[in-house]
Amino acid sequence: MTADDHLPGPVAVLANPTAGRGRHRALLPQLLERLAAGGRPVRLLPVSSPAEAEAVCRAAVADGAGALVAVGGDGTVHRALQAVAGTDVPFGPIPAGTGNDFALDVGFPADPLAAAAVIAEAVRDGRSRQVDLARMVGVDGAERWYGAVLAAGFDAIVNERANRMRWPRGPSRYELAILVELARMRPRRYTLRLDGVPQDMDAVLVAVGNCPTYGGGMRICPDADPTDGLLDVVVAGPVDRRTLVRVKPRIYEGTHVRHPMVYSFRARTVELAAEGITSYADGERSLELPVTISAVPGALRLLR
Incomplete structure (x- = not known):
């Protein structure tokens, strides 16, 4: 090329x-x-x-x-x-x-x-x-592209909390937001449609990856490939906070997907809905759910 x-x-x-x-x-x-x-x-x-x-x-x-x-x-x-x-x-x-x-x-x-x-x-x-990108569209027609991962569960909720906080500053603000949201954590009802096939479930964490990692090296979608024309969806079911805290370090190696309450899917198009969730794409505040996310093959030309 x-x-x-x-x-x-x-x-x-x-x-x-x-x-x-x-x-x-x-x-x-x-x-x-x-x-x-x-x-x-x-x-x-x-x-x-x-x-x-x-x-x-x-x-x-x-x-x-x-x-x-x-x-x-x-x-x-x-x-x-x-x-x-x-x-x-x-x-x-x-x-x-x-x-x-x-x-x-x-x-x-x-x-x-x-x-x-x-x-x-x-x-x-x-x-x-050429590599793939993910294109997301909100109910109002708003469109955003992302390259790595869309977070739409606990991590997105923590980011939203941290962005609203004025104190403390620096990394400790995010750490405090984690503690606050862990205390409040509850499974939410998600409605997914994967290439048109419905998949409703209660979950605490949902990620849709074009690439494997987010958050500075956490392999949340370890098998995602930005050249395969597909999105990888990883869902942590209705686990309690103790289980989430225990499983979360395993995300750095990508071994969390072996946990019996973590589910993995693959699709070209993902429709994702839940109440009260603002998604974060590539770590940036993005669209409120519901959204439709599509893998767009070859959407980006990389200088490599």
């Missing part, structure tokens, strides 16, 4: 200086220099807030960018994907965030400079390869 039709335009770069708590901020000049070795002009997109990032990426693509590169974590990648999904503009993620699940799952090096070198080489050679 070649990217020659887009390489005449500049390589647009979305950079999140606060990604990974800013630990890679000083690397940005080196990353831009490394990208320039691809032989195309490199344009750093002007972004002053995360809310602007998506619009700026869309504008860059509309203005003829030959490629789009995202420097940051899964949240930065998620915003960039909204601009390039379903287009022939190639994309490269440089993992520089707290969680870099999508970039690592699709084969980019964990080291940002090494990832930039891979992208530059692909630009220079006019090379890209």
Whole structure:
């Protein structure tokens, strides 16, 4: 697969200086220099807030960018994907965030400079390869794309709680949100339709994966493959909080799916409904349930 039709335009770069708590901020000049070795002009997109990032990426693509590169974590990648999904503009993620699940799952090096070198080489050679994305649509017609995993259970509820909290700051806020929601945890009734086949169940955790990992390396959907045209659905049934706490560490190895109360499915289209749940895609707040999620084969061209 070649990217020659887009390489005449500049390589647009979305950079999140606060990604990974800013630990890679000083690397940005080196990353831009490394990208320039691809032989195309490199344009750093002007972004002053995360809310602007998506619009700026869309504008860059509309203005003829030959490629789009995202420097940051899964949240930065998620915003960039909204601009390039379903287009022939190639994309490269440089993992520089707290969680870099999508970039690592699709084969980019964990080291940002090494990832930039891979992208530059692909630009220079006019090379890209296609991978799948997931497209979700809400009842009001709102559409979002994601690359890694959609969370629509306990993890999404914890994220929603943490985002509402003003204290404490930093990682301890998320830890406190976990404790609060564990105390309140109860199974919820989910209505799923997998390629049109109904599958209703009580559950505490539901994930729909295009890729295996979320949350910084947790293999929630361990068998998900972003090139197979399918979504992997993992559901933890009506377990109690003690069982959830005991099983959750196993997610890092992907062995949680062996638990008798964890169920795995695979489908091209997943309809998912439950009351009072706001989903989180690639770790970002997304659409309220119900949603319809579809695997879209070859929706993204990666600079690899």
